[in-house]
Amino acid sequence: MTQVLDRERIAEWSTQEPQRPWTKKPVHLQVWIALAALLPAVVVALMFTYTDLPGPVLMVVVYLPLQLVASGFAALATKGRQGVADSVIIVNAIGATLFSFIILFSVLGSLIVRGFEALWGEDGFRSSFLVQNNVYINPSTPLEYGGLGHAVLGTLIIVAIASLIAVPIGIATAIYITEVRGRAVPYVRFFVQAMSGVPSIVAGLFILTVLIVSGAIGQSAFAGGLAYAILMLPTVARTAEEVLRLIPEDLRTGALALGSTRARVVLRVVIPAAKTGIITAIILGVARVIGETAPLLLTSLKSDQTVLNPFSDPIAALPTYIFDNVALPYPGAVTRAWGAALVLMVIVLILFTIARILGRDRLNKSR
Amino acid sequence: MPRTEVRRDLKSAATSHKGDRIFNRSITTAAFTALVVLAGIAIFLGFSAIEALRTQGLDFLFTTEWSVEQEDPKAGIWGMLYGSVLLSVIGLVIAIPASLLLSVFIVFLAPRRLAKVMTNVIDLMAAIPSVILGLWAFYLLNPPAEEWQFLLNKYLGWIPIFQNESGNFNGTPFIAGFVLAIMMIPIITSVSREVLGRTPPDLINAAEALGCSLWTMLRYVALPYGRGGIVGGIMLGLGRALGETIAIFFVLKLIFETNWYNIIESGGGSVATLIVATFGEVSGPYELNLLLAAGFFLFVGTLIVNVIANLIVQRTGRMQR
Numbered sequence: 001m002t003q004v005l006d007r008e009r010i011a012e013w014s015t016q017e018p019q020r021p022w023t024k025k026p027v028h029l030q031v032w033i034a035l036a037a038l039l040p041a042v043v044v045a046l047m048f049t050y051t052d053l054p055g056p057v058l059m060v061v062v063y064l065p066l067q068l069v070a071s072g073f074a075a076l077a078t079k080g081r082q083g084v085a086d087s088v089i090i091v092n093a094i095g096a097t098l099f100s101f102i103i104l105f106s107v108l109g110s111l112i113v114r115g116f117e118a119l120w121g122e123d124g125f126r127s128s129f130l131v132q133n134n135v136y137i138n139p140s141t142p143l144e145y146g147g148l149g150h151a152v153l154g155t156l157i158i159v160a161i162a163s164l165i166a167v168p169i170g171i172a173t174a175i176y177i178t179e180v181r182g183r184a185v186p187y188v189r190f191f192v193q194a195m196s197g198v199p200s201i202v203a204g205l206f207i208l209t210v211l212i213v214s215g216a217i218g219q220s221a222f223a224g225g226l227a228y229a230i231l232m233l234p235t236v237a238r239t240a241e242e243v244l245r246l247i248p249e250d251l252r253t254g255a256l257a258l259g260s261t262r263a264r265v266v267l268r269v270v271i272p273a274a275k276t277g278i279i280t281a282i283i284l285g286v287a288r289v290i291g292e293t294a295p296l297l298l299t300s301l302k303s304d305q306t307v308l309n310p311f312s313d314p315i316a317a318l319p320t321y322i323f324d325n326v327a328l329p330y331p332g333a334v335t336r337a338w339g340a341a342l343v344l345m346v347i348v349l350i351l352f353t354i355a356r357i358l359g360r361d362r363l364n365k366s367r
Numbered sequence: 368m369p370r371t372e373v374r375r376d377l378k379s380a381a382t383s384h385k386g387d388r389i390f391n392r393s394i395t396t397a398a399f400t401a402l403v404v405l406a407g408i409a410i411f412l413g414f415s416a417i418e419a420l421r422t423q424g425l426d427f428l429f430t431t432e433w434s435v436e437q438e439d440p441k442a443g444i445w446g447m448l449y450g451s452v453l454l455s456v457i458g459l460v461i462a463i464p465a466s467l468l469l470s471v472f473i474v475f476l477a478p479r480r481l482a483k484v485m486t487n488v489i490d491l492m493a494a495i496p497s498v499i500l501g502l503w504a505f506y507l508l509n510p511p512a513e514e515w516q517f518l519l520n521k522y523l524g525w526i527p528i529f530q531n532e533s534g535n536f537n538g539t540p541f542i543a544g545f546v547l548a549i550m551m552i553p554i555i556t557s558v559s560r561e562v563l564g565r566t567p568p569d570l571i572n573a574a575e576a577l578g579c580s581l582w583t584m585l586r587y588v589a590l591p592y593g594r595g596g597i598v599g600g601i602m603l604g605l606g607r608a609l610g611e612t613i614a615i616f617f618v619l620k621l622i623f624e625t626n627w628y629n630i631i632e633s634g635g636g637s638v639a640t641l642i643v644a645t646f647g648e649v650s651g652p653y654e655l656n657l658l659l660a661a662g663f664f665l666f667v668g669t670l671i672v673n674v675i676a677n678l679i680v681q682r683t684g685r686m687q688r
Contacts, residue, residue, distance in 0.1 A: 054514050085582035093472035096465045097485065103549055104492055107503045114506075172397035180394050190677075191401035197603075197673030198408065198666065199610025201639045205662040206408045209415070213655070230404055237401070263390035291496020294612040294643055319498045323613065326502060334506075341499045352494050356487075 029078050036074035040066035067091050111342045118143055118339025129339060134304035134316070139330035148340045150306040151321035154221065157310055158300065158317055159286055161225025162232050167282055169229075170236030171271075174281075178244040179252075179266050189241075196234035203230040204295030212299065221310035224300030224317065228289045236285040243277030244270065280358045287351040291344060293319035318344045405670075412663035419660035427660065431636075433623045433645075435654045442657045446625040448664065450540070450636025454615065455608040457544025457630060458551050463601060465548070466555035471585065473556075474563045486560070493553035501617035504546045509618060512542050516631040531632045538620025540635040546614050551604035558600025562593035562683065595683035602676030610669045612639035638665045 044063045048055065071091050075083030119129055121143060129143070133150035173192060177185050207227040211217050247270050255265045271278065301314035302324055318340055325337035419427050423442055430443030469489065473482045516536040523529045566589045574584045590597075615637050621644050622634035642658050642665075649655050 053518070054511055056511060057515055057518055079580075082580040082583070086580050089468070089471065089582055089585070090476065092464075093468040093476055096468035097472050097477075099465060100469060100485075100488060100492065100552065104488055106507060107495060107500065110503055110507050111499065169397050169400045172394050173401065176394050176398035180391055180398075182391075182395055182398075184395075184398070188398045188401065190674075191399075191405060193677045194670060194674055195401045195405055197606045197610075197669050197676075198405075199612070199639060199669050201610065201612045201642055202408060202412070202662050202666045202669075205642065205659055206404075206411060209411050209659055210407065213652075233401065233404075261384045262387045263384075264386075266390070287494060291498060293496075293498040294639070297643055298646060319496065319613075322498050322502060326505070326617070337502060341502055344496060345499055348494055348496060349491075352491065 032074045032077045036067075036070040040070050064091070064095060108345070111338065111345050114335070114338035115342025118335045119342065130343070133306045137304065139325075139328045139333040141332065143332060143335060146336075148316075148318065148321055148336070148343065150303065151316040151318045151340060152343065153306060153308075154300070154303070154315040154317040155290065155319075157221045157308075157315065158224040158228060158296070159290055161222055161310060162228035162289060163282065163286060165226065165229040166232035166236055166285060170233050170281070170285065171240050171278060173233075173237040174240035174244055175266055175270075177241050179262075179270060192234050192237050195230070196238070198230065199294075200227075200231055200292045201294040201298075203227045204298035206230065207295070208298045218312060219299060219301045219314050220312055221300055221307070221315045224296050224315070225310070227295035227299045228292065231292060231295070232285040232289045235288045236281050239281035239284050240274075240278055243274050243281060246277065247273050276358050280355050283351050283355045283358070287348055287355065290351070291319055291348060293323050296320045297323065318347075408666055409663075412659050412666060415656045415659035416663040419657050423657075427657075428664070431623055431625045435657065436650050440653060442654075444638060444641065444661050444664070446623060447636040447638045447641045447661065448668075449625055449627075451609055451638050451665075451668075453626070453628075453630070454540055454544045454547055454619075454635065454637060455605055457540060458547030458608050459601065459605065461545060461548035462551040462555055462604060466552050466559060466600075466604075467597070469552070469556045470560040470563050473560050475581065475585075475589075486557075489553045489556050489560075492549070493557070497550065497611060497614040500546060500549065501614035504542065504614060505617040508545070509537065509542060512545065513537060516541060520631055528628050528630050530629055533633055535633040536631060538618065538633050538635075539631050540619065540626060541630045543615045543619040543635065543637070544630070546618055547608045547611060550611060550614065551608055554604040554607055555597075555600045558603065558680065559593065559597045562596030562600070563589055566592045593683075595679055599676050599680030599683065602672055602679060606669050606673040606676060609672060610639055610665065612637075612643050615640045616643055638662075 040063055043066060044058050047053065047062060048058055053061075068088055068091050071087040072084045075087035079086070119126055123144070126144065126147075128145070129147035130152070131149040132145070132147040134146050134148075137146035173188060176182060176188060204227045207223050207230075211223055211226070212219055217223055251269055251273060252265055255269045256262075260268065296317050297320060300317060300320070302320050303314045303316045307313050307315040322337045322340045322344070325333040325340070328334070419442070422440075426441075426443050428443070428448070429445050430441075431446030432441045432443045434441050469485070473485045473489075477485060513536040516531070516539060519529050520531045520536075524531070570588050570592070571584060574588045579587070619637060619640060620634045621636060621640060623636075624634070626632060626635045638661050642662055645654070645658055649658065
């Protein structure tokens, strides 16, 4: 179909205002948009006051569909038919965003509120809760006595053992992939990836059957640390690999040209250059494992005492402390569990923040 | 001035140095730890699995029973295996649309600042230890969720999956799946956010110049471009969900029957949770062996899912994290 261009129509087009979607909408469209934003909210607010349906149900069953229809109409009025699909996506995307915010703040908020019940009494801040152990404590003992000091110490010991094992091996794996570059690189990467998918309970079962059932060692911090090391190794190896990749090739060739051996290039040039990144890798590895509960339930059991010997006795750790206290049918014990959860979450948050800050520095430097 | 001639054959110098050889050898040895551990898990747990299959026959995989302390012990983990899959499917049904919408919001809709905040919020969600999520779900999610399920049953009870005959809405597969969804959302979102963010800007600009709306641009440009990565991310999330233990232990009532599809009926199964729940009161070496065997099948399942996920993600050329 051909269109005949007559001068009149060209003149008509040239006087037509271009559609500028970013400018203000005309008044009647603004009314539509305001209606679309207000109406569903008003309806749901009315239903919330006059029916006994719970809030989240109203949001999903009434508000979301209403809002979809309303913004669909508003989009139809302002942008035409194409706008309808867009409005559906936008409304749902905002819904999903709110959902994730609500979940996160609900978790953190409940931790703070319930956790402070354990940490904060009439007598002010209970530092005793952070340092004392659980000997002489039964589930109905008041919260002034006893605490999770032994569990914090146990977690530190177990994580330290895991780090001593997993960090050198993880970094060596990364060096093999980026520096030694042997023939097996694709296979090594494949195995590390496969290992990162091992469920934590399976890592615990493995240590249990190889070392504990066979009688080599007892259920102890060392066994727990080995199970943690299995989970930690892939995280350290993958992050360290990414970091080592960022080191410019010039540094390596330069050092080689000055006559260093390959080993010295890695140990004296590449690793110092990637120092912050490697620290980030270690921190991410620690953050990955520190909250794992299932392997410890099988390998280090629990204890009410402060245990320092990592090879002989069962030992308490923060995650298992939470797990054991929740199972007890006493409100005091549950409050202790919340307190421990708050402490654990604060540790995770600190590690998370440090890793973020170090990671940002690294990115800035490499740019 | 006489010059001392120093000649080194660069090629051989790099490898023939003694220190280098030791270094290379020790690094290479350490690099194969991952293989050794994987093989170790497969062999040690595999022995238990063979033992279990020898004494229980294929019933171990295809029946649902756990009466180990009697004369003639019977054990079957079908309900648990099926339960793990059912919970993961419920989780995926919630997590996939939520994560895709989240990543679309972060990449294409949100202002730059908000997008940064959202990325941190998502990463923080991934960092919540599962024991804390379980604690939260048990005390804060469970009570309202029971009411949601009651309403779901009241109004949609004619749909088979929403049937509930016991009137007990505690410890249902639905709540456990919901918790799994919360754990999967950060994983799927971070992968699909990266993939969508790497859509070539030229393609997006071209699509917009051709008059595409957001939906048509997503449908014909961004989603086809990132499809591989998104599928890989979903599989990674699935791998995590299958192996999840503690959070489910808090919210699911473990029963030794197969709950086929009544997702808001109290009781369900999960292999990983079976191991933790039974280990505390394990009656002897034989029952422990059965648990190890269950662990073996869990290991094999997650390994397969993860390998497929990594192959897909790798093929789409994503840098691994």
